[in-house]
Amino acid sequence: MPDTHFYRYDDYDRTLVGERVEQFRDQVRRRIAGELTEEQFKPLRLTNGLYLQLHAYMLRIAIPYGTLSSHQLRKLADISRKYDRGYGHFTTRQNLQLNWIKLEDAPDALAALAEVDMHAMQTSGNCIRNVTADHYAGAAIDEIEDPRIWCEIVRQWSTLHPEFSFLPRKFKIAITGSPNDRAAVRVHDIGLRLWANEAGEVGFEVIVGGGLGRTPMIGKTLREFLPRDELLAYLEATLRVYNRYGRRDNLYKARIKILVHEIGAEKMREEVEAEYAAIKDGALKLPAETIEAIARQFAPPPLPHRPAVVAEVEGLKLEDREFALWLKSNVAPHRMAGYRIVTASLKPAGAPPGDASAVQMEGVADIADAYSQGEIRVSHEQNLILPHVAVEELPAVWRALGRLGFAEANVGKITDIIACPGLDYCALANARSIPVAQRISNHFAELARQHDIGDLKIKISGCINACGHHHVGHIGILGVDKNGVELYQLSLGGDVDFGKTAIGAILGPAVTADKVVEAVDAMVHTYLDNRGDGERFVDTYRRIGAQPFKERVYAAV
């Protein structure tokens, strides 16, 4: 395994994952031999990330805090080619799903994952799921502290945690280390935001009870400032209260957001603080040397000084409009002058959002090796990030990504659509998501128009479980089934920006699949006709309200 600038497994991790693979291999053997029934086997395969979808098994691979080395990405490509159909789907949980895995191959796929310090544990079931983070972590200009240090500490604490392996329902934690929240922390079961107080001490704001799904909720702040070394004790206290009082009698009321809503944030705080007071000075108080040892593994890569202004880049910007647009939308500031963060858009015109072929994954790994310290991040917006690209190498990276079809200058624009797999794959879905995303993407493919429209986030879910985050889309699209017909409910005004987090409001009656593009087009025209100086789509909506959008949409469809 090459050197990386993030956590690598130690012997304990390797032994645990290796033993788990062999345990699952035996379970699969016994299932195929008929020694286990499906009822007995199903929870075993789910705890190893293996779902049964409409057409096949699906393996959901955990990508801890969305961080990958080039070596790991190449292995994912290799696994997808060897055991699947040669492509994968990057998800809103920063994971990778392989949609055509065979049960008999699953143990070998997991063994191959273990070779590169990866697994699929806790990507299903009522446990603490893969912890997500800001995809610019370790590179962001506005970062107070790298959140992945804390994600890794939470990962180690939560992996196979005996007390929290059978929670009332699944549990999702996200951590951001920046004031500009790119990890959607207010819509997670627990969201953690690192910030510095007036004394300059860094700690966590602890936000509890957010979530999307059937009952979308914005999380409540239980603790304004939690000292970092008390994180695990506070998490343990929160999970313990949830485990004790969370509803197990009703699947739809089992998430922590319902508990917080029902008993109120104040009561929840009292319960958590009481539990926390009892355990905070115990075994979960993190020793400074433990934190430092993990932090050392996330030490920034040694980035040599590089020029911040490069004539070739400036020249190409003037000569090539596509490059100029790409710089504007797909390139973000880096904490070091002379470097930038580049987003490889997995949303070329008409493509299934978040999908990448094995060749594309290998291509991104090669680009990461050549230009980004061998590091890649997965964003919850289903794109891949190259976190450390020198300014002078931006043209080369742009051209290389272009050869892969991943240089579309559309990040944050109307075709940078989040979409769940929907009814084409998913056993829970009511309607298709991907074909709807494709039609919208094709309709708005012209880059100049996208940039004229500006920042506009469309998020599509094929059912109320909201894997496509439709509740927090500027335009949200939810597929529903009405008497066997796919209909799409439209919502407006959702947002995950910190301080502006909002659940979108339903616009009106659902529209048929063939009218979704017209409806979105009508919304865009309403915005363009009404926007004020510098207003994004969502700003105009907030100012003028839903009515003008509603009138135009329902006149069009």
Added chain:
Amino acid sequence: MAKNLSGDLTVASANRLVDGIVVFLDDAGQWTPRLERAAVARDKRAGEILLERARVEAFGVIDPFLVAVSEDDDGRIEPISLREKIRASGLTFDAIAAEAVRYA
């Protein structure tokens, strides 16, 4: 083309254990990925019997169930619900190929 959409016609379906692919029970009691070879139950009682048989033959498949189908004048059957149409026919878009560098 006229179709029998009464909802009385059913076939038995499941996912194959070793690879998860969609299969249908044929007249010989074998599981086949080909819908056109599926045994068709033509009324409610026949459907119940078909499902019982599917459960007896369930070694090697997961959770058999009945799928409502329609039949045209040429005897071609097709699931009625979109979900089952997709299960029987596959994705409704072209997935990217393993060696693809661009989406076609």
